[in-house]
Amino acid sequence: MTFPDGVTTRPLTIPRTMDAADAGEFAESTRVRNEIYREITGSDHDALSPDELLPHYQPSPEEIRHSWIVLDDDRIIGRIGVDVPFEEGSRSAFWLIELLSAHHGRGIGSAAYALVEQTARDQGRTVLQSWAQHPDAPGRRLSAPTGFGSIPEDHAARFYLRHGYTLEQIERESALDLQASVDDVARLLHEAEAAATGYRVVQWTAPTPPERVDGYAWMKSRMSTDTPAGALEFDEEVWDAARVARHDRKTLDGGRTMLVTAAQHIASGDLVAFNELTIGSDRTAVSHQEDTLVLAEHRGHRLGLLVKCAGLRTWRAEVAPLSPRMITYNAEENRPMLDINEAIGFAPLAYNGAWKKVLS
Known part of the structure; x- marks a missing residue:
């Protein structure tokens, strides 16, 4: 051709x-x-x-x-x-x-x-x-x-x-009105905190602090294997401190801010769930919710709701109070995450198709 x-x-x-x-x-x-x-x-x-x-x-x-x-x-x-x-x-x-x-x-x-x-x-x-x-x-x-x-x-x-x-x-693709959702986020965060006994919220903005690197790297590696993918093929990614640093550098070199909200299992000290929120240098522009994951062995404690709502509260209060909307993406079959998003107030905005071809 x-x-x-x-x-x-x-x-x-x-x-x-x-x-x-x-x-x-x-x-x-x-x-x-x-x-x-x-x-x-x-x-x-x-x-x-x-x-x-x-x-x-x-x-x-x-x-x-x-x-x-x-x-x-x-x-x-x-x-x-x-x-x-x-x-x-x-x-x-x-x-x-x-x-x-x-x-x-x-x-x-x-x-x-x-x-x-x-x-x-x-x-x-x-x-x-x-x-x-x-x-x-x-x-x-x-x-x-x-x-x-x-x-x-x-x-x-x-x-x-x-x-x-x-x-x-x-x-x-879903969108959340960040101004209209404040009361719902506060209410749902209270419910999640009551359900997540034995866990606490930790937060940071990129770059990742040294004491969080190993736990964050492990959770990022699980994003490639533990999220719904249908018949799509994703390689199991290996994340270490150097890869986390490169990931953070892309954010910072582009003038973007990333807030990471994680749930820490108190007894072990392990990070077991996380959520990422990002925005560019214009803090009045649209925000984006990127990766969210709860490790399989810690599901059932409303940790997804916990990290999403804790992140949104901090986002509105400290990071981007004038950002009007939050955009996020989820597989349509990922009902647990969609249930959380819909409870918070995310509404469908558009749909993307994932397409695959295997070469002979």
């Missing part, structure tokens, strides 16, 4: 900092990225500044990130990315194709996908996985094999199906 006349690709220039002389291309590609997501979602919830995005494109021992820009007569109209994790025995590659809607229907996406698949094959990867948001629309729908949720068979879904992908899971 070749690109249409006038359309070309080239590797994205990754500057060392956004003050570098070669940073202009990265800044423009980020602007186009944000415009594409605004076209899809009708909002700026997914927008990132070049400073926030750049740390995630620096060299990493965890993965190699292949990135290209798509140009039409030297104007950036999209991006292509293939991430190849370095976990031992990994078969997977994760990819994205982002294209301004004015350029749909020209064969650019299919040409870009040929580059994605060839890159995965060159890296010895046979399991390709990708995510896309599918705004609700009338017409034919596709159901997830997990038995939870459906999406419209829209432009993006037809693209995946045409290229041999299967829909494996649906992910719910």
